[in-house]
Amino acid sequence: MNQITLTDSDRQFFYDNGYLVVSCAPLIQDQFLINQLKSQFEKCFRGQFSTGIYPDEWHWRAGISNPGVVREICNAWKSDNVIRSVVLSPEIGSLGGQLYPHWTRVRVAQDDVIWKVPQSTVKGHIGYHVDSAYISRQFEAPETELKTKAIKELSERYNGHDFSTGSDSITVWIALDDADEENGVLEYVERSHLLFGMRNTTKSFGVLSESDEFAEAHKKIKDMLNFHTDAENPDEEKERFVAALNEVINKNKNSLSMDSLMSIVKPQVPAGFCLIHHQNMLHGSGANISMDRHRRALAVHLIDGDVKFVGAPTYIYGRYKLQGSVELRDEFFPVTWTRKE
Ligand SMILES: [Fe+2]
Helix, strand or coil: CCCCCHHHHHHHHHHHHCCCCCCCCCCCHHHHHHHHHHHHHHHHHCCCCCCCCCCCECCCCCCCCCCCCCEEEEEEHHHHHHHHHHCCHHHHHHHHHHHHCCCCCEEEEEEEEEEEEECCCHHHHHEEEHHHHHHHHHHHHHCHHHHHHHHHHHHHHCCCCCCCCCEEEEEEECCCCCCCCCCCEEEEEEHHHHHCEEEEEEECCCCCCCCCCHHHHHHHHCCCCCCCEEEHHHHHHHHHHHHHHHHHHHHHHCCCCCCCCEEEEEECCCCEEEEEEECCCCCCCCCCCCCCCCEEEEEEEEECCCEEEECCCCCHHHHCCCCCCCCCCCCCCCEEECCCC
């Protein structure tokens, strides 16, 4: 694993645009490790879990599932030690600490093993969604003097961005095959993180729901958000979604701090390199339409290591909340990086 040092301009780009293509160096430079991960992916989807522990979610099974469907396993780090060595690495954890100085330590909330085989069908798409809908709203960060001070300093330094909400988690997405539009790279709706405040809500749009007009316009588009999309033509659905979003922005530009409309970005990511995105960033991906190129990726969702459970977390995470306590157990949400100073 490579220790990546983010620059000031990397941070500025991330805060402004909601994502970052880390192009200075690969996060995983060792081709042997990349190949090992691919081999363990294959074993996991066959149900061969080297630690003997089942993952939290297992969405594709060899010999049973439709071959073209996106293969996904969540929290494979519990099930396989090679995957664990990467997911729990301090090199990944440090990326959270570098982006958010108000995090004194970093925990892994969840990993995501994702595999799209060549010539995947319409089921090879992942619909637009924001990760905070699944992750951040399970937790809340305590307000401490230290955090408040760090957030204020960060806001003063970076164009007055508001870090007081929406800064509890990030996602690091590592390509294990060269990824681009053809094989269904992760795609972003640029700067959408500025609009999609999801704190303590399910699919409501916190920032935009300040007026009835916003609420109504959002009702129109919010049902389009779905990780497991059933759309017949998902690409068209995504374009419709962004057009509807731009309509809302256009109508309300006087009350929004947005100076331009949204567009879709599909970066090229060589194997071993990573993308990082904001918890409120709209993202998804297209099918793998290449004839022979696989598209495997490992995503790691990091959270502020000091967060506590909300009172009533939902099913997946709620299984790890102990009765009468809001503390996160290290065994389930390991701390992978701690600030030194
Ligand atoms: Fe996601």
